[in-house]
Amino acid sequence: MKCTCSIVAAAALLLNAVSAQTFRRLGACPTLGCVFPPDQADFLAGQYFDIRLEVHQPVNGSEAIGLPLDEKFTFTIGKKGAASKPVTEYFKLQEPKLEKWNFTWFEDLFARDAKKPSLVNVASKAYRRVAIYEPGEYTATLTYNNGSSTEATWTIRDLAEERKAKNIILFIGDGMTTNMITAARLIGHKSINGKYQSLLAMDKFPVLGHQMTHSIDSFITDSANSAAALNTGHKSTVNCLNVYADSSINPFDDPKVETIAEIFHRLTGGHIGIVSTAYIADATPAALVAHTRNRGAYEAIVDQLLNGVQNYTWTDVPIDVIFGGGAEQFYPPSLGGKTYQNKNYYDEFAKQKYQIIQNRTSLLSAKNSEKALGIFTVSNMAKWLDRNVYRQNLNQSLSPAGDKKPALDQPGLKEMTLKAIDILQERSGDKGYFLLSEAASIDKMMHVLDYDRALGELLELDDTIKATIAHLNSTNCLKETLILVTADHGHGFDVMGSVDTHYLAAQNVDRKKRDAVGTYEQSGLSQYINTGNLTYTDSNFPSNWSPRYTLFQGLMADPDRREDWSVHKDGPRLPAVAANGTKDNYANPRDGSGKGILLNGTLPVGDDQGVHSLTDVPVFAMGPCQELFGGVYNSIDIFYNMAECFGLGRGTPPKQ
Numbered sequence: 001m002k003c004t005c006s007i008v009a010a011a012a013l014l015l016n017a018v019s020a021q022t023f024r025r026l027g028a029c030p031t032l033g034c035v036f037p038p039d040q041a042d043f044l045a046g047q048y049f050d051i052r053l054e055v056h057q058p059v060n061g062s063e064a065i066g067l068p069l070d071e072k073f074t075f076t077i078g079k080k081g082a083a084s085k086p087v088t089e090y091f092k093l094q095e096p097k098l099e100k101w102n103f104t105w106f107e108d109l110f111a112r113d114a115k116k117p118s119l120v121n122v123a124s125k126a127y128r129r130v131a132i133y134e135p136g137e138y139t140a141t142l143t144y145n146n147g148s149s150t151e152a153t154w155t156i157r158d159l160a161e162e163r164k165a166k167n168i169i170l171f172i173g174d175g176m177t178t179n180m181i182t183a184a185r186l187i188g189h190k191s192i193n194g195k196y197q198s199l200l201a202m203d204k205f206p207v208l209g210h211q212m213t214h215s216i217d218s219f220i221t222d223s224a225n226s227a228a229a230l231n232t233g234h235k236s237t238v239n240c241l242n243v244y245a246d247s248s249i250n251p252f253d254d255p256k257v258e259t260i261a262e263i264f265h266r267l268t269g270g271h272i273g274i275v276s277t278a279y280i281a282d283a284t285p286a287a288l289v290a291h292t293r294n295r296g297a298y299e300a301i302v303d304q305l306l307n308g309v310q311n312y313t314w315t316d317v318p319i320d321v322i323f324g325g326g327a328e329q330f331y332p333p334s335l336g337g338k339t340y341q342n343k344n345y346y347d348e349f350a351k352q353k354y355q356i357i358q359n360r361t362s363l364l365s366a367k368n369s370e371k372a373l374g375i376f377t378v379s380n381m382a383k384w385l386d387r388n389v390y391r392q393n394l395n396q397s398l399s400p401a402g403d404k405k406p407a408l409d410q411p412g413l414k415e416m417t418l419k420a421i422d423i424l425q426e427r428s429g430d431k432g433y434f435l436l437s438e439a440a441s442i443d444k445m446m447h448v449l450d451y452d453r454a455l456g457e458l459l460e461l462d463d464t465i466k467a468t469i470a471h472l473n474s475t476n477c478l479k480e481t482l483i484l485v486t487a488d489h490g491h492g493f494d495v496m497g498s499v500d501t502h503y504l505a506a507q508n509v510d511r512k513k514r515d516a517v518g519t520y521e522q523s524g525l526s527q528y529i530n531t532g533n534l535t536y537t538d539s540n541f542p543s544n545w546s547p548r549y550t551l552f553q554g555l556m557a558d559p560d561r562r563e564d565w566s567v568h569k570d571g572p573r574l575p576a577v578a579a580n581g582t583k584d585n586y587a588n589p590r591d592g593s594g595k596g597i598l599l600n601g602t603l604p605v606g607d608d609q610g611v612h613s614l615t616d617v618p619v620f621a622m623g624p625c626q627e628l629f630g631g632v633y634n635s636i637d638i639f640y641n642m643a644e645c646f647g648l649g650r651g652t653p654p655k656q
């Protein structure tokens, strides 16, 4: 039940994402002539990318103007101030063949309700795997429909080429905001008379910045889209992994952009590691090397992690370490798995000399000299709270072997990250490494309004960062390693006071239950630490997850739900459920023992969980180049700053 709940949660997220109420023909292309990468795109000098051109012929709907489909469009490119050349001449390419297709879209909610889509015919060409080496501003011009044109200004950034960091460790707290960090500090660290006696590891970073997470065609991003921005320096569209979204139906033909992991490996031979508490095909871990319009193409994404992008000439990066969940994309259909071409992906990885690891015990004793695939559960990994405090919740059929046994021996983010560092350290030698470590379920638990589990995941991330710093320091690798901690987007979460759970439980009338909420001076102090009622003892975590006075916490946008502001001891929360046979979601009658306050949602009734929000998210930096990360900047700047720190701003083409 709990597991399927997290699988359903991931699927629901995709559904929510595509049901946006602002309808566009094609997000980043407001005109009838589309150029991808579009206007305002930035590039790293020498970064590989694809160009996709589309000319649209609206057949009906408000944009239909009776023109024929233009199949003779032209495209030129040139540095600002210099002469432009046809694209084939500029990149010394053969003219690709013309592609044609059609698609439909709804112009607004009225058209959707009336089931009257608008039809568009498309003529298109794609130029694959090109690069521009000389920094500066370029103008790319598509000329179509007898003289209309779409002009795109592209900026090739001029970055330093000297390498300053040997390694980069990028920690992503998925969905993590400053508000959540504040709440996690409150429950995890003791304060006396307004003064903390200990701090989070993040609090001690020397440099703090803010990144803006907006995407190319919507101001709220999903994790695929935002991961693409962090990994490629190019803004993208919801559900896209390292591609711009074109209008064709094939989710693998969209124009690709090379990622930091791919460039780092191609130019320096550096090694790559991926650690996540999500299923490993999920957007954030996949985004190091996957390229697809559809983040839900999990089976193909797992194959891309092993073999690179299929059926295209693209950089293939051997990944040293892959640790996470998602066993159902590895064991074969005969055991109930769903895999690419029905293969057994444990076997496929083993053939390419990976150690196959399926539990914590084996992880801790794995060889540091060999590549490692560690898959520890079906779906997302168990949450910190369930692994450490409410262990009975691990009793579900989630074994990574696909044998329907429970996955009881799961590692945490800390153990996976430290092992990944040891393997990368030994295997990369002088070449250095890039490691992504993602605390995925901060986001997943905020989606289902399970604030306690989300904060537990955040404290586990912080504990991991603390242990990572100590480990690097003890092996003399701290000074040569840039450590970044950031998020990919936020959720509208905050804490407004406290709740007297005893008083709330004693009331029968919802309006009276609200008296249990204490604001301002009635909010009191955190009771999660050292209350003498210990359920867990580790100085970086709460000692009591169910004190009488809990946090009055919540999100800005919700489905209908029943709030009792108490920890969910029997596993991750399921706040809303659809009425029988409908997509109409109501508060789950069994949530919080049915005792909380019934609150009406604000989201469309088809949504059964919370959604991402607009807020800028923090960036903590420590190590070489830390100074690049102070201030307020765009998410894509994180890519350029990491590239600069690795010395990847190569201005010259590779020697033939």
Ligand SMILES: *[C@@H]1O[C@H](CO)[C@@H](O)[C@H](O)[C@H]1NC(C)=O
Pocket: 059, 060, 061, 115, 116, 117, 118, 119
């Ligand atoms: C446009 O044409 C398509 C295909 O004939 C049709 O299904 C659709 O309803 C039409 N839409 C409008 C807005 O007329």
Ligand SMILES: *[C@@H]1O[C@H](CO)[C@@H](O)[C@H](O)[C@H]1NC(C)=O
Pocket: 100, 101, 102, 119
């Ligand atoms: C759209 O394209 C498909 C195949 O490319 C074709 O079979 C279909 O007839 C087209 N639809 C319309 C309404 O033109």
Ligand SMILES: *[C@@H]1O[C@H](CO)[C@@H](O)[C@H](O)[C@H]1NC(C)=O
Pocket: 067, 068, 069, 070, 145, 146
């Ligand atoms: C372009 O001009 C030609 C000749 O005047 C005309 O036949 C054609 O329909 C025009 N095409 C477009 C897309 O306007």
Ligand SMILES: *[C@@H]1O[C@H](CO)[C@@H](O)[C@H](O)[C@H]1NC(C)=O
Pocket: 252, 300, 310, 311
């Ligand atoms: C790649 O090509 C093979 C063989 O044509 C095909 O079976 C497979 O589905 C393709 N993969 C993708 C992701 O397009």
Ligand SMILES: *[C@@H]1O[C@H](CO)[C@@H](O)[C@H](O)[C@H]1NC(C)=O
Pocket: 358, 359, 361, 362, 409
């Ligand atoms: C862990 O995995 C190893 C290797 O597959 C296996 O031998 C061992 O029994 C497993 N341990 C547990 C506790 O499941």
Ligand SMILES: *[C@@H]1O[C@H](CO)[C@@H](O)[C@H](O)[C@H]1NC(C)=O
Pocket: 392, 395
């Ligand atoms: C685990 O769950 C099964 C089936 O729900 C139950 O029979 C068993 O008693 C549970 N075991 C533990 C240790 O909770």
Ligand SMILES: *[C@@H]1O[C@H](CO)[C@@H](O)[C@H](O)[C@H]1NC(C)=O
Pocket: 469, 470, 473, 474
């Ligand atoms: C690294 O270790 C040294 C020696 O134990 C210690 O003095 C220093 O504070 C440590 N640095 C960090 C950042 O932990």
Ligand SMILES: *[C@@H]1O[C@H](CO)[C@@H](O)[C@H](O)[C@H]1NC(C)=O
Pocket: 531, 533, 544, 546, 547, 548
């Ligand atoms: C201590 O824990 C018990 C059991 O979880 C709970 O009933 C009680 O309210 C707690 N006491 C305090 C002071 O938090």
Ligand SMILES: *[C@@H]1O[C@H](CO)[C@@H](O)[C@H](O)[C@H]1NC(C)=O
Pocket: 579, 580
């Ligand atoms: C949904 O249907 C099932 C089986 O028909 C029934 O047991 C259950 O009570 C229904 N739930 C609701 C919320 O109506």
Ligand SMILES: *[C@@H]1O[C@H](CO)[C@@H](O)[C@H](O)[C@H]1NC(C)=O
Pocket: 598, 599, 600
């Ligand atoms: C919640 O919505 C229902 C209608 O769906 C309405 O009857 C009820 O009064 C609302 N409750 C509150 C607390 O607003």
